Amino acid sequence: xxxxxxxxxxxxxxxxxxxxxxxxxxxxxxxxxxxxxxxxxxxxxxxxxxxxxxxxxxxxxxxxxxxxxxxxxxxxxxxxxxxxxxxxxxxxxxxxxxxxxxxxxxxxxxxxxxxxxxxxxxx
Amino acid sequence: xxxxxxxxxxxxxxxxxxxxxxxxxxxxxxxxxxxxxxxxxxxxxxxxxxxxxxxxxxxxxxxxxxxxxxxxxxxxxxxxxxxxxxxxxxxxxxxxxxxxxxxxxxxxxxxxxxxxxxxxxxxxxxxxxxxxxxxxxxxxxxxxxxxxxxxxxxxxxxxxxxxxxxxxxxxxxxxxxxxxxxxxxxxxxxxxxxxxxxxxx
Numbered sequence: 001x002x003x004x005x006x007x008x009x010x011x012x013x014x015x016x017x018x019x020x021x022x023x024x025x026x027x028x029x030x031x032x033x034x035x036x037x038x039x040x041x042x043x044x045x046x047x048x049x050x051x052x053x054x055x056x057x058x059x060x061x062x063x064x065x066x067x068x069x070x071x072x073x074x075x076x077x078x079x080x081x082x083x084x085x086x087x088x089x090x091x092x093x094x095x096x097x098x099x100x101x102x103x104x105x106x107x108x109x110x111x112x113x114x115x116x117x118x119x120x121x122x123x
Numbered sequence: 124x125x126x127x128x129x130x131x132x133x134x135x136x137x138x139x140x141x142x143x144x145x146x147x148x149x150x151x152x153x154x155x156x157x158x159x160x161x162x163x164x165x166x167x168x169x170x171x172x173x174x175x176x177x178x179x180x181x182x183x184x185x186x187x188x189x190x191x192x193x194x195x196x197x198x199x200x201x202x203x204x205x206x207x208x209x210x211x212x213x214x215x216x217x218x219x220x221x222x223x224x225x226x227x228x229x230x231x232x233x234x235x236x237x238x239x240x241x242x243x244x245x246x247x248x249x250x251x252x253x254x255x256x257x258x259x260x261x262x263x264x265x266x267x268x269x270x271x272x273x274x275x276x277x278x279x280x281x282x283x284x285x286x287x288x289x290x291x292x293x294x295x296x297x298x299x300x301x302x303x304x305x306x307x308x309x310x311x312x313x314x315x316x317x318x319x320x321x322x323x324x
Contacts, residue, residue, distance in 0.1 A: 009207040016200040023192055023314075030319035031185050040323050048315040052308045059203040059304045066132040068142045073149040080156030084163070091164035 015058030022047045022054075052081075128290070133210050135294040148298045152305050159309050162264060166257040166317065170324075176251035179258070179321040182242055188318045191234045192310065198227035199307035206300045214288055217296065221280060224303065228273050235266050258317065265313060268306055275299055 026044040029035060035043075056062040062073045129137040136142055173179070202224045208216025239259070242248075247255045276299055283292050 009204065012200060012203045012207065015203075016196070019196050019200075020193070023189075023196065023311075026315060026319060027185065027189060030323050037323055041320055044315050044319050048311050051311045055199065055304050055308050055311075059199060060301055066136050067145060068136060068139075069146040069149070072146050076149045076153035077156070080153040080160075083157050084160030087157070087160040088164045088167055091168050095168040096170075 011058050015054045018054050018058075019051055022051050133293070133297075134288065134290050135297040138290050141290055141294040144294050145297060145301075148301055152301065155305065155309075159261075159264070159312075162257075162261040163312065163316065166261045169253045169257040172253040173255070174252035176247050176255055177245055179254070180324070182245060182247055183318050183321045185322065187234060187238055188314065191231050191238075192314050194227050194231040194234070195307050195310050198224045198231070199304050201227065202300050202303045206297060209288065209293055209296055212288065214283060217288075218280060218283065221276060221296075225273055225276055228269055228303075232266060232269055232273070235262070235269075239263075261317065262313060265306065265309055268309075272299065272302055272306060275302075 026047045029040050029043055033040070056077060060073075061067070062077060067073070127139075134141075135145065171178075201220050205217050205220035205224060208220055239262075242255075247258075249256055249259045279292070279295055279299060283296070286292055
């Protein structure tokens with residue numbers, strides 16, 4: 001609110017620069033770096049959460065007092081993301097955990113799956 | 124209904140109707156987060172189930188995905204600027220920044236359509252494997268949201284030309300700005316957990 005008369009919205013510019021920087025760091029970590037795969041995955045997921053925070057707080061005014069909506073927007077987002085985490089992690093746990101025969105974790109068993117798929121397609 | 128109207132603060136919050144409309148949209152966005160969560164979960168479970176189709180690491184290219192990401196990030200920024208101009212009372216600023224946002228959104232869609240057609244030529248279609256079904260459903264649902272958002276914003280731009288800035292039109296523009304930023308939030312997670320992880324694994 002206090003910033004609504006300023007010509008240049010400093011918050012938005014900072015948020016934009018932060019998003020660009022985090023996108024580039026995430027892309028470098030995934031494509032250009034030699035870091036261990038599990039570190040890369042954890043790191044870029046944290047960067048994604050931080051970027052979502054930038055959008056919510058700097059662009060979407062999630063905690064704006066003049067809205068008169070109190071904590072509702074924040075509660076909606078927090079519980080939405082908590083549910084999202086439960087749905088994704090829970091699905092992976094029930095559907096994929098320990099499924100691969102070669103023990104390399106999710107996505108490691110391409111060749112065996114090829115055979116399985118062909119078996120099933122014969123029905 | 125709007126018995127009392129505040130004299131200060133952003134136009135979109137001055138009536139109770141405006142406040143309630145915006146709160147309702149936040150509740151809708153909470154439901155959208157869960158909708159996309161189910162699609163992300165399906166994608167994660169089916170990761171690697173590519174059957175005879177190409178694997179994602181062969182098809183995903185950093186260049187085009189980064190261009191799409193920067194287009195959408197910038198459009199989210201310009202959408203924020205549009206709301207900033209709206210709160211300064213400038214219909215012209217709002218219209219200009221919103222039009223730039225839409226142009227960037229159309230650019231994003233163009234690249235996404237090109238990408239899907241390109242993958243289809245290389246043998247990865249909705250029908251080719253469980254993995255690609257999940258991929259096209261997840262990315263396609265996001266693309267559909269972007270398409271709907273563009274149509275919605277064009278209608279609002281026509282409306283503001285006719286009616287100017289009022290409590291009602293500024294509430295509508297504030298809500299589409301929430302929607303547009305939200306699409307960028309979803310894209311960040313698609314970019315990270317689909318494309319980047321798909322290139323790492």
